[in-house]
Amino acid sequence: MMHARSSTDNSTLAQQQAIRAVEAALGPKAVTTDAQDIAPWLTDWRGRFHGRTAAILSPDSVEGVAQVMRFAAEHGVPLVPQGGNTSMVGGATPPADGSALILSLRRMNRIRSIDPAAGLAVVEAGVILADLHAAAAAHGMRFPLTLGARGSATMGGLASTNAGGTQVLRFGTMRGLVAGVEAVLPGGEVFDGLAALKKDNRGYDLDHLLIGAEGTLGIITAITVCLYPAVVQRAVAWAGVPDPETALSLLRRLERASDSVESFEIIPGDSLALVLQHIPGTRAPLAGPHAWHVLIEATTANAAAEAPAVLLERVLGAAITDGLVADATIAASEAQAEAFWRIRDSLSAAERASGPAVQHDISVPVATMPRFMIEAAAAAEARFPGTHATAFGHLGDGNVHFHVRAPAGVDATRWYGEDAPGVTRFVHDLVVAAGGSISAEHGIGQMKRAELERLSSPARLASLRAIKAALDPQGLMNPGKLLGLAETPRAP
Structure with a gap:
């Protein structure tokens, strides 16, 4: 219009x-x-x-x-x-x-209720994630989703993008943590689905349709979220491993030993080096170089259960004896645990400080992810000489952040405009060939619109467009996001 x-x-x-x-x-x-x-x-x-x-x-x-x-x-x-x-x-x-x-x-920032007995909280869309963490903790509970932007990310945005974070391994994405949705539809009608019903067979699941829709079907104004008992003990460990395949084997050992592992992050040695170079106050957790690292967190809400530190010491000790792990350490204090996590949370900032790069938030089946990380990186570097490809992130749920750094000394504006789109198409083709997704947790937004259209099946695209047309016939909701042709992003 x-x-x-x-x-x-x-x-x-x-x-x-x-x-x-x-x-x-x-x-x-x-x-x-x-x-x-x-x-x-x-x-x-x-x-x-x-x-x-x-x-x-x-x-x-x-x-x-x-x-x-x-x-x-x-x-x-x-x-x-x-x-x-x-x-x-x-x-x-x-x-x-x-x-x-x-x-x-952002003005809709009230926590309407917290019910520890039911394990539920009703929060408005503008509530900041860190504020919900604090409010839940005051009731002896926790909301088990966290990410680097927890001090500014809001609950409505997290639901609208079906955010993941570092605890998906145990608790799932926002879809698994949201028990009800309140939203305003494009015509101004209010959809009240906040009741946390265990069973509801009244047709299409509108809650889950709105979750992950990126604001293109309506405005999420409040959500009912699941809370869990607060952690009484946690342990954070850092281990050096030779390759992603070994890292996945270590994760499987931990899962067989206990269900208390909630985070398992894989980090390549060169990414750790960037953090140590560009982020003041960071230190390498282990002595000596390692090709790959894993950051592990285990928790328990049961004081009588095996202590997470005992679990990690037992499993990691056996893994060192068996040659799976070259070296490992368990954080001796909360400060040291937070220092380990600061390294993980600083990976993107360190990469930005090192020069231009294209980032890909991708997933493939968990069992094939270790091979994909190695082979796709080698293929990208061979196809685009001078680049350096690395992958890090949530190995246990098959989601890594696959980044390709530009050759040294290139003009960032030219590289983003001329070379980066080709790099992205190449990486996404590898992902689709591996049966994966070009967006694991960040969404499509406007950055990936053209790629979604290029790589999606006709059935998927037709369904997405039909849903959009039915709920937003005027096309007023978040125009240019998710569906449609993309523009080339500008260099930072």
Whole structure:
């Protein structure tokens, strides 16, 4: 839908009408039009996508979101939902042409209830993940999903992208942790599915349809999430291994020994070296070099159960004796455990500091992932001389972050514009050939739209488009994300 531009600013007349309607209904706090206040929310976390908007609309209740949606539908104004703006694929960045307004959920930041006995909490979309962690802990409970952006990522965004994190191995993704959803649909209707029903056979599962939809089918305003008893003991270990295949064998040993392992992260030696080089205050956990490393966390909520440190010492000791593990250490304190995790959480930052790279968030079947990590890296380096390919991440659930660093000394803007798209197509072709997915946990956003269309089956694309057309016939929800042709991202 085309709208005439206002003679006084860059917004359309339809946008101005919608903005005035929102301000009249919800008050001045619900509307931000100052360019300086808007600027921080126009660029994605990686600095690859840049947009424009005439206003940020910030309702503080589900009724307010419904009103905003009705005004947007009435005036034909697209909306880009935004939480903590931590998307890794440009999923919360408005279009560059200024055709959409940002709908911020950050004022919807209330924890409506915590029920330790039921193991449930009802939280609004703008609740920051770290704040839920703290609130649950005050009740002797925990929400078992964490990631590097926990201090800014919001619960609505995590649900909308079906976030994973480092504890998927034991607890699953957001789909497995969300027991109910409240959302506003594109016409302004409120869908109340917050009741945590164990059984519900009323047709299509709308909760799970909205989870992972990246805001393209409606606006998640609140969710009911599963809580678990707080950890009473945890142990964090770091081990050196010769290759990913050995790392997977070690994980299988741990799983046979206990169900208390919840994180198992694989890190190549060269990625560790980048962290030690670029992140102040980090230290190598082990003496001497190792080709590959694994970071392991085991926990228990039962004080009478085998202590996680005893479990890790027992299994790792046997693995060293059997030649699976070259060396290992168990954190002697919480500070040391956090230092180990800081290395893992700093991998992307260290890589950014070392130069341009293209990142791929991919998954293949767990059993074939070790071979894929080695063979795909070798294939990428052979196909693009001078590059360096590495993979790190969640080996136990078949999801790694496969990164290809540019040759030394290249011009970043030229490389991102000319070479990086070919690298991505090559890597994604390898992933699909291995029966995998080009997006394991970050979503599609705008970064992977063209690749989704190029590599998806006709049945998948037809189904996605039919669902989108049925629920959002005006095409107002998060335009340019998930479905459609992609633009080339700009260099940071």
